[in-house]
Amino acid sequence: MKKEDGKQSKTAQLKQFTIDPKNQELTTRQGVKVNDTNNSLKAGIRGSSLLEDFILREKITSFDHERIPERIVHARGSGAHGYFELYDSISRYSKAGIFTDTSRKTPVFVRFSTVAGSKGSTDLARDVRGFAVKFYTEEGTWDLVGNNMPIFFIQDAMKFPDLIHSVKPEPNKEIPQAASAHDTFYDFISLTPETLHNQIWLMSDRAIPRSFRMMEGFGIHSYRLVNEKGEAHFVKFHWKPVLGVHSVTWDEATKISGADSDFHRRDLWEAIESGQFPEWELGVQIVPEEDEHKFDFDLLDATKLIPEEMVPVKVIGKMTLNKNPDNFFAETEQVAFLPGNIVPGIDFTNDPLLQGRLFSYRDTQLSRLGSPNFHQIPINQPVAKAHHNQRDGHMQTEIPKGQTAYFPNTLGGGCPHLSKIAEGAFSSYEEKIDGKKIRARSESFNDFFSQPALFYRSLADWEKSHVANAYSFELGKCNHKHIKERMLWMIAQIDDELAEEVAGNLGLSVPEKIEEPINQAIGADANVADYQPGPKKIYLDKSTALSQANTKFDSIATRKIAFLAADGFKMDDFKQMKSALEAENAVCMIIAPHGGAIKCDAGMEHPVGASITTTESVLFDAIYIPGGQSSIDALSKTPKFKKFINETLKHCKAIAADNEGEELLDETYVKDFKDDKAVLINAAPDAFIKAIGQHRNWDRMKETEGIPV
Ligand code: HDE
Numbered sequence: 007m008k009k010e011d012g013k014q015s016k017t018a019q020l021k022q023f024t025i026d027p028k029n030q031e032l033t034t035r036q037g038v039k040v041n042d043t044n045n046s047l048k049a050g051i052r053g054s055s056l057l058e059d060f061i062l063r064e065k066i067t068s069f070d071h072e073r074i075p076e077r078i079v080h081a082r083g084s085g086a087h088g089y090f091e092l093y094d095s096i097s098r099y100s101k102a103g104i105f106t107d108t109s110r111k112t113p114v115f116v117r118f119s120t121v122a123g124s125k126g127s128t129d130l131a132r133d134v135r136g137f138a139v140k141f142y143t144e145e146g147t148w149d150l151v152g153n154n155m156p157i158f159f160i161q162d163a164m165k166f167p168d169l170i171h172s173v174k175p176e177p178n179k180e181i182p183q184a185a186s187a188h189d190t191f192y193d194f195i196s197l198t199p200e201t202l203h204n205q206i207w208l209m210s211d212r213a214i215p216r217s218f219r220m221m222e223g224f225g226i227h228s229y230r231l232v233n234e235k236g237e238a239h240f241v242k243f244h245w246k247p248v249l250g251v252h253s254v255t256w257d258e259a260t261k262i263s264g265a266d267s268d269f270h271r272r273d274l275w276e277a278i279e280s281g282q283f284p285e286w287e288l289g290v291q292i293v294p295e296e297d298e299h300k301f302d303f304d305l306l307d308a309t310k311l312i313p314e315e316m317v318p319v320k321v322i323g324k325m326t327l328n329k330n331p332d333n334f335f336a337e338t339e340q341v342a343f344l345p346g347n348i349v350p351g352i353d354f355t356n357d358p359l360l361q362g363r364l365f366s367y368r369d370t371q372l373s374r375l376g377s378p379n380f381h382q383i384p385i386n387q388p389v390a391k392a393h394h395n396q397r398d399g400h401m402q403t404e405i406p407k408g409q410t411a412y413f414p415n416t417l418g419g420g421c422p423h424l425s426k427i428a429e430g431a432f433s434s435y436e437e438k439i440d441g442k443k444i445r446a447r448s449e450s451f452n453d454f455f456s457q458p459a460l461f462y463r464s465l466a467d468w469e470k471s472h473v474a475n476a477y478s479f480e481l482g483k484c485n486h487k488h489i490k491e492r493m494l495w496m497i498a499q500i501d502d503e504l505a506e507e508v509a510g511n512l513g514l515s516v517p518e519k520i521e522e523p524i525n526q527a528i529g530a531d532a533n534v535a536d537y538q539p540g541p542k543k544i545y546l547d548k549s550t551a552l553s554q555a556n557t558k559f560d561s562i563a564t565r566k567i568a569f570l571a572a573d574g575f576k577m578d579d580f581k582q583m584k585s586a587l588e589a590e591n592a593v594c595m596i597i598a599p600h601g602g603a604i605k606c607d608a609g610m611e612h613p614v615g616a617s618i619t620t621t622e623s624v625l626f627d628a629i630y631i632p633g634g635q636s637s638i639d640a641l642s643k644t645p646k647f648k649k650f651i652n653e654t655l656k657h658c659k660a661i662a663a664d665n666e667g668e669e670l671l672d673e674t675y676v677k678d679f680k681d682d683k684a685v686l687i688n689a690a691p692d693a694f695i696k697a698i699g700q701h702r703n704w705d706r707m708k709e710t711e712g713i714p715v
Contacts (some may be wrong), residue, residue, distance in 0.1 A: 010287055011444060012404050014115035014391070015113065015604075016018070016087075016115075016142045016389050017087075017113065017329075018314070018385050019145045019387060019389060019445070020385070021522075022384075023384040024332055027196050033454075033481075034060070034061060035064055035068070035489055038060060038406070041306065043065070043367070043548055046059050047061075047062065050622075055188050060064060061084065061215060062705065063516045066316075070238075070409055072337070074374060074375065074376070075373060076124060076374075077119075077125075077370070077374065078370060079121050079122070079170055080119035080120070080121055081118030081119075081123065081124050081125040082119055082120045082123050082124065082125055082126070082129070082134045082184075082269065083117045083126075083136065083339065084114070084117070084118055084119075084218065084274050084275070084694070085116060085117040085118075085331055085334075085337060085338035086116055086274060086278055086284070086327040086330055086331065087113070087114070087115055087116075087328070087330075087331065088113075088114050088115075088116065088283070088284075088325055088326050088328050088329065089111045089112060089113055089114060089325070089326055089328070089329035090104065090111075090112045090114050090288070090324070090325045090326075090635060091108075091110070091111055091112075091322055091324055091326075092104065092105060092106075092107065092108045092110065092139060092322060092323040093108070093321070093322055093323050093324070093661055094108065094322060095107070095108060096231070096290070096322055097233065097234070097319075098233060099231040099233055099241070099290075099292060099353040100231035100233060100335055100350055100352065101142070101232065101234045101238050101350060101351040102145065102148070102160060102231075102349050102350060102351025103143055103144050103145050103349075103351075104141060104143045104145075104148065104349070104351075105231070105260075105322070105351060106351075106397075107161055107280060108142075108419035110118075112142065112143055113141075113142045113443040113620045114139055114140060114141050114142070114325060114327075114408060115140045115337070115341055115385060116137070116138065116139050116140075116144075116325075116327060117138045117341055118135055118136060118137060118138075118218040118270070118395070119135065119136035119138070119173060119340060120133040120134075120135060120136070120184065121133050121134050121135075121136065121173075121184075122170075122173045122174060122185070122186065123183060123184025124183065124184070124592055127183055127184035127267075127268060128262045128263040128267040128272070129185060129262075129263075129268060129269050129270035130207065130214060130254070130259040130262045130267070130269060130555075131184035131258070131259075131263075132185070132186060132187075132214055132256070132259065132476065132480075133184065133186070133208070133213055133656040134153050134155055134204070134207075134208065134213065135153065135154040135218070135221060136152075136237060137153055137154050137223030137224070137245060137610060138149075138150070138151045138152065138219070139151075139152075139223075139245075139325070140341065140347075142167070142388060143349055143390070144281075144389070144390055145349045145351075145390060145430060145631050146347075146349045146432075147342045147347050147349075147351055147388045147389075147390070148347055148348055148349045148352060148388045148603065148712065149300040149344050149345060149347040150225050150243055150344045151344070151345045151363075151367070152223050152224050152225045152226055152243065152245070153223070153224060153226060154212060154215065154221040154222055154223055154224070155204060155207045155208075155212055155222075155226075155459070156222075156224040156226060156242075156244075156311040156312050157203050157204050157207065157222065157226060157308060157310060158204055158308040158309060158359060159195075159200070159201040159204040159205065159309070160198070160201060160308075160309070160359065161307055161308060161309055161358065161359060161447065162358040162359060162362070162447065163201050163358060163359050163361060163363060163365075164358075164362065164416075165198070166359075166362065168194060169194065169198075169201070169212065171190075171196035172190045172191045172193065172195070173186050173190075173191045175624070176188060176189070176190050180237065182483075185256075185483075186208065186480060186481060186496045186516040187480040187482075187483035188311060188483060188484065189484045189485055189486055190488055192480070192484050192489045192490070192493055193486070193489050193668075195493070195496075196489055196492035196493045196495075196524075197492070197524070197525075198308050198523075198525070199454040199455070199496060199499075199525050199539050200204065200451070200454050200500070201453070202454055202455065202458045202462065202500070203309050203310070203457045203458045203461065204309065204497055205458075206458045206461055206462060206473065206500060206697050207461065208476075209473045209476035209480070210461075210465070210469060210472065210473055210476070211255075211469060211471075211554055212251075212253065213476075214253050214254050214255075214256060214258075214259040215251075215252070215253050215254075215270070216252040216253055216254050216627075216701075217249075217252070217270060217274070217277075217564075217589040218270050218273070218274050218715060219247060219249055219273070219274065219275045219277060219284040219533075219564070220249050220250060220251060220252040220253075220282070220291065221247060221248055222244065222245055222246060222247060222251055222253060223244070223245030223286065224242070224243065224245070224311075224612075225242060225243030225244075225248065226308055226397040227242075227308055227353045227355065227357045227359065227520060227699065228240045228241065228242055228293075228305045228306060228351060228353065228433055229241050229242075229243070229353065229354065229355060229360075230352070230355055231290075231292070231351065231352060231353075232351055232352070232435050233351070237295075238295055238296055238353065239293060240292070240293040240294075240295065240298065240305055240310055240355065240434050240436075241290050241292050241293075241449040242291040242311075242317075243288065243289070243290060243292070243541075243571055244288070244289035244290070244291070244319050245286040245287070245288060245289075245325070246286060246287045246288075246289055246319075247284075247286050248284075248285040248286065248287065248324075248558075248561075249284075249558065249561055249563065249564075250283075250557040250558030250561070250695060250703040251554050251557040251558075252258040252449075252554065252557065254553065254624070254657075255472070255658075256472070256475060256476060257656070257657065258624040258657055259625045261269075261412055261622060261624065261653075262622075264623045265622040265625055266620070266622075266625055270704075271624070273564075275330055276322055276329065277564050278327060278329065278330050279579055280571060281469065282591060283326050284326070285324055285325065285326050285327075285446050285700070286324070286325045286327060287321045287323070287324050287325075288321070288323045288324065289319035289320060289321045289322065290319065290320050290322055291312050291314070291317040291319055291320075291499050292317070292320065292573075293305065293312070293317055293319070301316070301573070302409045302453070302456070302545045303356070303450075303453060303457070303545055304448065304450040306355055306356055306357045306358070306451075307357070307451045308357055308359040308360070308448070309451075309454070309457070310453075310457055310459065313460070313546050313549040313551070313552075314549060314550075315419070315546055315549055315550075316546070319349060319551075322513070323471040333491015336383075336384070336459065337384075337385045338383065340375065340378050340380075340383050340385055340386070341385045341386060342367070342374075342375060342383075342386050344368055344371070345360065345363045345364060345661075346363075346364040346365060346367065346407060348432075349432070350427075350431070350432045350433070351429060353434065353435040356437075357696060368398065368552070376400055377399050377400035377401045378396065378399045379400065379401050379402050379403065380487055381401050382401070382402075382403045382404060382584055386502070387408050393421075393422035395410075395411045395412055395413055395422070395574045397411045410643055411490055414583035419496070419571060419643060425450045429507065438699060440600070444453045445529065446529075447528070447537070448533070450541065450548060451539045452537070453539070453540045453542075453543065454499075454525075454539040454540075454544045455499040455500065455541075456542050456544070456545070458499075458500045459499075459500045459501065459542055459544075460501050460544075460548070460549060460552070461545065461549075461552050462501050462504065463501075463548050464548040464550070464552040464553050465547045465552070465553050465555075465556075465702070466553050466555035468555075468557075468704035469554060470504070471707070471708075473511050474504055474507045474508055474511075477493075477497060477504070477508040478507075478508050478512065478570055481493055481494075481508065481512055482511065484679065489512070489516060489519050490512055490514060491520070492517075492520055492524070493521050494508060494509050494512070494515075494516045494517060495517050495519070495524075496524070497516075497541065498516050502516075509550045512699070513602045520568055522526075523535075523537075523538060524538065524539065524541060525537045525538055530663075533692050536593040543564035558698050559701060560564075560581050560588075560699060561590035561591075561699060562587070562590045562591070562592045562627075562695055562698045562699050563590065563592065564591065564593060565592045565593070565627040565628065565698050566592070566593045566595065566625065566626045566627050566709035567587055567592055567593065567594050567595070567627065567629070567630055567698070568595060568597045568623070568626040568628070568629050568630070568650070569583075569584070569594055569595065569596045569597065569623075569630050569631075569632065570597050570598075570629060570630070570631045570641055570647055570650070570651075571596055571598055571612075571631070571632055571637050571639035572598055572599050572604055572636070572637040572638075572639075572641050573604050573605050573637060573640060574605070574606070574634045574635065574636030574637045574640075575604070575606050575607065575633070575634040576606070576607055576632050576633040576634040576637070576664070576665060576666075577606040577607055577608040577610065579632035579634075579664040579665060579667070580606060580612075580632040582641050583630050583632065583662070583664070583691050583694070586691030586692070586694075586697065587630075587691065587694075590695055592695075592698070594630075594702045595615030595616065595626075596612060596613070596614050596615050597614075597615060597616055597618055597621060597650070598614040598617060598618065599615075599617065599618055599640055599641065599644045599647075599661055600614070600615050600617050601616070601617040601620070602614055604637075606634070606685060607634050616646060617647070618646045619651065620645055622650075622652040622653075623651075623654045624648075624653065624657070625658075626654070627659060627660075627701075628654070628659050628660040628661065628662070628697070629650070629651060629659070629660075629661045629662070629673070629700045630661075630662045630663070630694070630695070631652050631662070631663040631664070631667030631670055632663075632664055632665075632667055633663075633664045633665025633666040634635075634665070634666060635666050637666075638667060638669050639669055640672050642669070642670055642673060647670070648673060648674050649715055651670070651674040651676060652674050652675050652676075652713050652715045653715045655674070655675055655679060655685075655706070655713065656710045656711075656713045656715060657702070657709055657713040658676075658684070658702040658703050658704055658707055658710070659684070659702060660684040660685075660686070660694060660697035660698045660700075660703070661676060661684065661685050661686070662685075662686040662687070662689065662693075662694040662697075662707050663686075663687050663688075664687075664688055665688065666688050667687075668688070671685075671687070675710070675713050679709075679710075681704060682705075682706055683697065683703055684697040684700065684702075684703035684706075
């Protein structure tokens with residue numbers, strides 16, 4: 007049994023601050039017992055309320071100030087607690103305890119998020135997902151604040167406000183919410199070709215994950231690992247989900263937004279509550295310092311990934327999320343991530359995007375959480391002991407003792423005292439700097455088209471077709487022809503056929519050239535010609551890691567299976583399938599014509615998970631229909647069951663039926679798909695399990711496009 011890292015465990019630390027109202031009296035904030043919290047104090051039974059009523063005033067004042075500003079980006083998020091375990095020491099590269107001590111169980115808090123939408127927006131927006139991890143290590147807190155895509159839109163922090171202003175709702179009308187499909191975004195994107203790589207990832211299925219538990223995470227920037235000898239290596243961090251990388255389709259995403267806009271939040275919560283703990287392996291791509299310039303791109307350019315074929319990902323440990331927060335606001339809302347939080351053994355690079363982030367996060371926490379004491383909020387407290395001379399400020403909750411709050415001192419015995427580097431003190435990596443102070447962009451950052459094209463080439467046909475549809479949807483929502491045409495030209499730099507297909511859908515043609523210079527991400531005095539994108543290079547034909555067709559398909563754990571049934575369903579069918587699926591940790595739910603309970607042919611009552619009127623097919627991964635004539639007759643009389651089945655077919659999910667269940671399928675479009683490998687009639691449960699594990703049968707995508715649901 008591994009010990010939980012830290013001088014004190016994070017769980018024990020949080021417990022000190024947790025309060026439980028169970029068996030307690032209601033009091034004021036001052037601890038005065040209350041006997042009526044329903045009526046204000048009045049001058050006479052029908053008279054006006056009195057200012058003197060301190061109980062009323064306290065209750066209302068507290069309520070008036072409940073909200074804090076939402077995050078300017080990543081406002082919508084969900085968090086969970088867990089731990090990280092290291093498989094093998096990588097002391098060769100890093101001296102960080104978290105990377106050298108395999109006996110530790112380092113506590114973590116993770117927050118997943120969308121970027122553009124407000125706090126109450128849908129989980130299913132087409133968007134990048136934040137993947138922020140706070141490691142409470144013995145040597146201090148390390149935050150790895152990443153995304154679910156390995157690259158970013160821009161190369162320099164200076165452009166971040168422009169990028170975000172362009173994607174947020176347009177300032178004159180505050181439309182659209184949580185959507186990139188509008189003019190200002192594409193106006194900016196089409197003038198800023200460095201965005202194209204992240205932009206095509208945004209058009210891919212990565213932007214509409216099936217679950218937070220089924221997406222990858224990336225630190226994006228090159229960081230540094232530093233060992234005991236002070237030697238450094240470049241490193242890129244990867245999170246690989248144990249369940250593989252899976253997504254929903256855009257049609258499902260829009261429908262899920264209506265049926266359950268908390269879909270991802272609920273999924274994370276329920277998986278943890280049911281003991282199906284989400285897991286990711288941590289991988290590192292390591293590049294020796296001397297190889298810095300050996301690539302066709304710049305390691306300091308956050309719009310580039312290092313293909314895994316060029317530098318393999320070495321898996322070094324695993325993160326498990328095993329506890330939901332006790333209180334959303336106190337933990338998930340108040341958690342403050344700072345890319346600047348690093349520990350000895352990890353260091354920054356000169357990536358100009360990372361450098362800007364090192365300033366921004368602390369700055370934004372000051373206005374969001376209101377005080378430089380935000381580190382004292384329980385979720386933000388390190389487990390390493392903190393002693394410093396920072397003092398006072400709003401909401402100081404500690405009581406620092408002593409006469410001194412400066413260094414050096416004699417009056418405080420020289421404390422808190424300094425530590426030697428050999429004793430674990432942080433020291434910045436001593437990087438040789440040789441250059442002049444300059445406001446410009448390195449020429450080595452100038453390749454904008456090679457990697458978006460590599461990404462597109464690496465996708466399976468079904469993924470490519472999703473990208474074409476996404477571009478057509480997003481640009482179709484734009485009103486300005488010149489913006490769409492500029493985008494079409496950009497897309498043609500990725501792939502001509504893709505651009506032609508999107509142009510056809512928009513009723514436009516792909517322009518051969520565009521009049522104005524495409525790259526306007528430069529200063530007024532710069533020579534525009536010097537800043538045009540460099541020619542597209544092919545240094546790798548395809549990278550298998552970029553396609554979701556090459557992910558894991560070996561588990562159906564936590565997949566939700568809708569059992570369509572009514573009174574009289576065949577118990578033998580039901581029992582056999584349910585126990586086979588549950589043995590694989592899938593979740594089975596009866597969907598019936600009504601709520602309450604239904605009876606099987608053996609006369610037993612079974613609780614209904616949801617009545618057909620309250621649920622939708624898009625909330626499930628597969629359908630099973632047990633036999634039983636009266637059950638099938640009842641389902642057949644309720645038209646929404648047929649819609650449910652047709653949609654499931656169209657979304658390429660697995661469908662199984664036994665005995666009379668086939669009759670219901672014959673009343674739907676499934677009757678033409680009986681040879682489909684994920685349509686299983688009177689088949690062994692194992693075949694159904696295998697089909698669900700495949701996530702989708704994309705082979706049927708084209709033929710089912712015309713199904714009118
Ligand atoms: Fe962030 N980003 N960001 N970002 N970011 C914030 O900090 C910022 C960037 C990311 O769950 C803010 O606490 C700048 C890249 C995540 O609480 C803010 C730049 C990556 C989260 C901020 C970037 C991210 C944030 C808003 C360009 C992936 C949510 C609230 C230089 C590697 C963390 C907050 C959470 C949040 C600034 C670019 C990831 C304003 C200036 C690249 C996951 O400080």
